[in-house]
Amino acid sequence: MANLDELDKAILRELQSDARTTNRDVAAAVGVSPTTALDRTRSLKQRGVVKGALLDVDLAQIGRPVQALIAVRIRPPSRHNIEAFRNWVSRLPDTLGVFVTSGSEDFLVHVAVPDNESLYAFVIDRLTERPEVADVRTSVVYEHIRNHHPSPPENTTSPRPGGR
């Protein structure tokens, strides 16, 4: 895990509220020079804390207003079957995300489709063409709220080892 000081965290917070904030504005917001802000931002990227910047697209506006979560049971749940299904389903254009989980289901597939008919077709045409799919349970998503500002846990005030 990366060692983040207060300046790193402040920069993360700024960029999380808008990943396209200019370096100059980040610097002003956190109270350091643009040079320092740029050094830190690059360091965060280089250390892998920041993986990149994603575009937040309105799914309804691009013609995918209906979301669903589909719980899938794979039988037998062998590594071969799990990985094959994961690789296949995560590449479908309707798929927004795939959770590989413990519990009574093996997968939760998050999809966004144009309408209920497409959702039904996804479940009964696409998913069931996979022989390893033993069971499917579909839940329509009425609302999906995201927290775009995950922060380090509170008690992570460990300064770098040997730091002052």
Added chain:
Amino acid sequence: MANLDELDKAILRELQSDARTTNRDVAAAVGVSPTTALDRTRSLKQRGVVKGALLDVDLAQIGRPVQALIAVRIRPPSRHNIEAFRNWVSRLPDTLGVFVTSGSEDFLVHVAVPDNESLYAFVIDRLTERPEVADVRTSVVYEHIRNHHPSPPENTTSPRPGGR
């Protein structure tokens, strides 16, 4: 739903692969002048197709390597209870996202925590302090794959009405 022509879609694809691509590079990639690319990008934002740019942070690197999905049943599932729980849970620092769903559960709460102990504490301390929570089922997320490139459905080639 927004009317997107091929240029809009091409710009979306470019920015989805990296929301911090410079306008100049977007223009070069899609084959128009920087001015045109900027006009279109601004239009996408103004029309609400693009809601913003998000920072992709590595959760393990910021000290939250353990993810889980927690299915929650609310009893009675009145509007009052549903909205109260939604507003409360979506603001917790451990919460990454909240799905409000149809089906046998009312919510799926996606959390990222420092370790299994924190997960257990989240479920038995935090969630159960809410009187409307009737039932909870926790699944550990082994892997979460996301598709960051949602695209308009194929058959959405309707040019703008009256367009040429």
Added chain:
DNA sequence: AATGAAAAACTACGCGT
């Protein structure tokens, strides 16, 4: 939708602490 010029931002480098 493109051109070209002005304004703003980015970034490399070296200095000081």
Added chain:
DNA sequence: ACGCGTAGTTTTTCATT
């Protein structure tokens, strides 16, 4: 090791065509 200022380069932005 860390933060800062300067200066050269790139990018953004806008008036004009």
